[in-house]
Amino acid sequence: MNPTVSVVIPSxxxxxxxxxxxxxxxxxxxxxVELIVVDDGSTDDTQRLLSGYDGRIRHIRQPNQGVSAARxxxxxxxxxxxxxxxxxxxxMLPGKLRDQVACFEQSPHxxxxxxxxxxxxxATGTPISDHEPWKEAPKLDxxxxxxxxxxxxxxxxIERSWLNRVGGFNTRYSxxxxxxxxxxxxxxxxxxxxxxQPTVAYRQHPNSAMQNAPAxxxxxxxxxxxxYATEGLPRSxxxxxxxxxxxxxxxxxxxxxxxxxxxxxxxxxxKTAIMTRHNSENIVYHWFAQFARFASREGCDHQxxxxxxxxxxxxSGIHASRWPxxxxxxxxxxxxxxxxxxxxxxxxxxxxASYADWEYEEIFKMTQHWLLVSPxxxxxxxxxxxxxxxxxxxxxPPPRHHDIALLHLSxxxxxxxxxxxxxxxxxxxxxxxxxxxxxxxxxxRRFFRATFRHYVLRARPAVxxxxx
Numbered sequence: 001m002n003p004t005v006s007v008v009i010p011s012x013x014x015x016x017x018x019x020x021x022x023x024x025x026x027x028x029x030x031x032x033v034e035l036i037v038v039d040d041g042s043t044d045d046t047q048r049l050l051s052g053y054d055g056r057i058r059h060i061r062q063p064n065q066g067v068s069a070a071r072x073x074x075x076x077x078x079x080x081x082x083x084x085x086x087x088x089x090x091x092m093l094p095g096k097l098r099d100q101v102a103c104f105e106q107s108p109h110x111x112x113x114x115x116x117x118x119x120x121x122x123a124t125g126t127p128i129s130d131h132e133p134w135k136e137a138p139k140l141d142x143x144x145x146x147x148x149x150x151x152x153x154x155x156x157x158i159e160r161s162w163l164n165r166v167g168g169f170n171t172r173y174s175x176x177x178x179x180x181x182x183x184x185x186x187x188x189x190x191x192x193x194x195x196x197q198p199t200v201a202y203r204q205h206p207n208s209a210m211q212n213a214p215a216x217x218x219x220x221x222x223x224x225x226x227x228y229a230t231e232g233l234p235r236s237x238x239x240x241x242x243x244x245x246x247x248x249x250x251x252x253x254x255x256x257x258x259x260x261x262x263x264x265x266x267x268x269x270x271k272t273a274i275m276t277r278h279n280s281e282n283i284v285y286h287w288f289a290q291f292a293r294f295a296s297r298e299g300c301d302h303q304x305x306x307x308x309x310x311x312x313x314x315x316s317g318i319h320a321s322r323w324p325x326x327x328x329x330x331x332x333x334x335x336x337x338x339x340x341x342x343x344x345x346x347x348x349x350x351x352x353a354s355y356a357d358w359e360y361e362e363i364f365k366m367t368q369h370w371l372l373v374s375p376x377x378x379x380x381x382x383x384x385x386x387x388x389x390x391x392x393x394x395x396x397p398p399p400r401h402h403d404i405a406l407l408h409l410s411x412x413x414x415x416x417x418x419x420x421x422x423x424x425x426x427x428x429x430x431x432x433x434x435x436x437x438x439x440x441x442x443x444x445r446r447f448f449r450a451t452f453r454h455y456v457l458r459a460r461p462a463v464x465x466x467x468x
Contacts, residue, residue, distance in 0.1 A: 004032040006080030010070030012040040014088035030097040040070040068169035084157045089203045096199035100157040103195045112162040113192035116155045116199040129299035140192035153178045154200035175219025213259035217252035246275040254294045269315035333370040340382040349389045371410035380430045405435025409447045
């Protein structure tokens with residue numbers, strides 16, 4: 001017997017898109033669906049539109065109380081074993097309910113949550129890009145939810161018993177309420193599984209994003225601060241606090257920049273500087289690498305990414321006399337390594353050749369920086385191709401033979417940090433293969449000295465770094 005799925009759609013003045021959302025649920029190829037629409041005090045044509053679905057859906061009306069209260073009201077009257085949420089301006093893709101229920105039944109880990117990817121669409125419904133977050137967050141545990149937050153509400157399906165256990169959505173939150181819910185579920189022991197496909201179309205409204213960006217930035221940080229104020233958090237979770245706030249604040253800076261709030265974006269970037277052990281130049285490289293990851297995830301073009309360089313300058317506080325060198329490094333890494341990462345080797349080699357008048361040490365140092373902070377996993381093939389191309393470019397003096405081992409070791413460090421164990425082992429093999437010789441001793445000394453400085457002699461964040 002198929003479990004019943006209750007789909008809850010909260011709606012507030014969303015008549016323009018609500019009909020499409022409802023139809024996308026009713027057209028699902030799944031036999032046991034209960035669709036509940038909660039009209040959260042709408043003043044548009046929502047009630048008239050819903051009346052045309054009498055007998056096919058359940059719809060109730062309540063005074064405007066916010067999206068969290070509306071979802072909770074839908075949960076209260078839901079009868080399904082599983083609950084899926086859909087915003088009124090989003091769409092379910094064909095097969096969503098069938099495939100997510102199958103994932104519940106086939107997973108060996110008894111999950112209480114099935115998460116999936118999503119497709120972004122514009123206001124007219126035209127697809128923008130598909131998001132496959134399992135590639136950067138393959139394991140859905142509390143650490144992953146905290147660091148990456150790889151979800152949109154419509155991509156989730158949750159057992160109703162788990163929702164009742166944690167009390168549903170926190171009605172104090174109007175932003176990032178889904179993050180708060182998932183963190184509480186995970187902390188309570190609710191396991192999650194991936195359905196590795198997009199199941200929902202997430203509609204982006206440029207005007208809405210412009211207006212809501214500051215509230216979204218403040219909302220996610222508020223949720224995290226309150227989460228970390230929870231009594232009895234596991235030690236492993238408490239140790240992640242600095243990293244969680246660093247990456248989340250960095251994302252809010254990117255989001256604010258994209259929505260036109262450059263002053264606030266610079267302020268958020270500056271806050272991350274006291275959460276890290278990097279010096280001012282290294283942190284700028286890391287900022288840009290993460291911006292590149294966000295840009296790739298959101299389908300931004302290269303020019304929009306490069307446009308953020310001035311924001312990095314403003315936030316970094318690097319002296320004007322030094323900045324041109326830093327900017328040159330950023331542009332070089334973006335220009336050359338983005339092609340090696342995507343395995344476009346012929347174009348990458350041509351771009352590298354355009355830097356033939358640079359000093360070898362400068363190119364090598366830039367490359368090592370990028371490997372450590374790269375937004376994408378860099379494989380040994382890309383490193384080896386880069387090295388082969390570099391030795392063929394007339395860069396005086398000729399490259400030292402064993403420096404390639406140091407590049408592979410930088411790859412090891414990056415893979416270990418991101419828990420990509422198979423790739424870390426492969427990179428270690430190549431580091432040994434290219435550097436296991438007496439003359440390469442300086443490579444290993446250099447790597448372990450840098451590791452010691454980074455992880456042992458690291459500076460702690462300033463008091464209050466996470467509280468403002």
